[in-house]
Amino acid sequence: MPAIDPTPTEAAPAGRTLDVDGVTVRYGSATAVDGVSLATEPGEVVALLGPSGCGKTTLLRVIAGFVRQAGGRVLVDGAAIDHLPPNQRNIGIVFQNYALFPHMTVADNVAYGLAARGQRGPAVAQRVARMLEMVQLGAFRDRLPRQLSGGQQQRVALARALAVEPSILLLDEPFAALDRNLRLDMQIEVKRLQRQLGLTTILVTHDQDEAMSVADRIAVMNRGKVEQFDTPVAIYDRPRTLFVNGFIGTTNLLPGRVVSVADGRATIDLAAGATIALPASPEAVAGGAVQLSVRPEQLELRDGAGPGCWPVEPGLSLPLGAQLVHEVRTADGAALKIVEPRRPGPPAPPRRFCTLAAEARPSLFPRST
Ligand SMILES: Nc1ncnc2c1ncn2[C@@H]1O[C@H](COP(=O)(O)OP(=O)(O)O)[C@@H](O)[C@H]1O
Ligand SMILES: [Mg+2]
Numbered sequence: 001m002p003a004i005d006p007t008p009t010e011a012a013p014a015g016r017t018l019d020v021d022g023v024t025v026r027y028g029s030a031t032a033v034d035g036v037s038l039a040t041e042p043g044e045v046v047a048l049l050g051p052s053g054c055g056k057t058t059l060l061r062v063i064a065g066f067v068r069q070a071g072g073r074v075l076v077d078g079a080a081i082d083h084l085p086p087n088q089r090n091i092g093i094v095f096q097n098y099a100l101f102p103h104m105t106v107a108d109n110v111a112y113g114l115a116a117r118g119q120r121g122p123a124v125a126q127r128v129a130r131m132l133e134m135v136q137l138g139a140f141r142d143r144l145p146r147q148l149s150g151g152q153q154q155r156v157a158l159a160r161a162l163a164v165e166p167s168i169l170l171l172d173e174p175f176a177a178l179d180r181n182l183r184l185d186m187q188i189e190v191k192r193l194q195r196q197l198g199l200t201t202i203l204v205t206h207d208q209d210e211a212m213s214v215a216d217r218i219a220v221m222n223r224g225k226v227e228q229f230d231t232p233v234a235i236y237d238r239p240r241t242l243f244v245n246g247f248i249g250t251t252n253l254l255p256g257r258v259v260s261v262a263d264g265r266a267t268i269d270l271a272a273g274a275t276i277a278l279p280a281s282p283e284a285v286a287g288g289a290v291q292l293s294v295r296p297e298q299l300e301l302r303d304g305a306g307p308g309c310w311p312v313e314p315g316l317s318l319p320l321g322a323q324l325v326h327e328v329r330t331a332d333g334a335a336l337k338i339v340e341p342r343r344p345g346p347p348a349p350p351r352r353f354c355t356l357a358a359e360a361r362p363s364l365f366p367r368s369t
Contacts (some may be wrong), residue, residue, distance in 0.1 A: 009243065015041075015198045015200040017041065017076070018200055019037075019073075020064070021041050021072055022035050023036050023074065024069060025070060032224055033224045034055070034224035034225045037072075041196040045214055045216050045320045046202050046217050046218070047218045049206065049221065050247070054221040054222055064089065065089050069082075076167055076168060087116065090166055091167065092162055095157070095173075097176070100153055100366075106148070110128045113163055117164065128141070134159065134162070134193060135193075140365075150177055150178055153176070158190065162193070162199075168201070169194065169199045169220075171203045173205055173206070177185060187210060208249070212236070218232055227243055239293070241365075251294065254270050256268045256292055257269050257288075258273055265278070270284070270310060272354075274309055274310035281364055283365060289367040290367050292362045293362055294356065294360060295360075298357050301340070301354055309355045310355070311330075315327040315335075322341065324342040325337060
């Protein structure tokens, strides 16, 4: 796997800012995008992440000018672009399904946007050659799309989108049709080009790993709304809603009740059969029913009982590469996943108690009873 060079050889040009300001889209009586606001930094990659049907593509199409919003505005460098037709917005788009012209050569596909703007001659040929070099397809200029692999076709689509020197790049699930290794290569490629060009980019994806690895910030969408807009690490460590918590990474939910809050500590009785103390947070109100969200790597198995330990019934233990995943069941019937580094040697005897790891910072959510 080629490494990403964090220091571009040329200084990246200053990217544009893209602002989505309170955009709403309705199809009949259904609201596909519901008052979404997002402000990008210049040169930033923002991922729109969410389940199928949550409005990601619709929002991208509003930015591109293919869908008219019922309310709200789209601004580039502070100026509204809503009145402009798609071909005057200077926005590059790559779709999931390649969308190359099948009867045109690779070079003609890449030249398409330039030709549509009335550009002809050696300057166009030069630009096309440069774009194809950039995506490492210089030798393929005279082929037809069907003579290329899926990954190569998608690189042509990227070269075509970049040829017109767009001010913003929009990518709609561009790697979804590629197999896993190729997808990783393409993600690295896009990130490298995007940095080199300093291009403000919106990446639509339903794949949390892709969003985590490619994006500077992630907007997690649910039912037409943005539930959290934050860095990948902040979203993983401090999910603001149960939806975000469940959508990003694997997590365990432990029901409990806050017994008391004092001296900056919240004492919580877990239904699983233990009393634990956590740093006080606004969600911890004395007497309140809560759910603790704990990542599998934040739980530990123990041999014996102790403070903050609850009994568990051991289940399956699955080796997953360098990790061991344990499935256990609590006394109140909840299934928990626990991940620990896999150590060499014969398997240890099952451990019958579970506790929070010392560094664990579980997220707390109110629970309706
Ligand atoms: N042209 C359309 N006409 C009617 N409903 C649509 C249209 N396009 C999308 N929708 C609906 O809008 C919602 C959001 O769709 P979409 O933006 O494609 O979601 P995503 O890209 O997140 O999967 C879905 O409920 C979808 O069925
Ligand atoms: Mg979509």
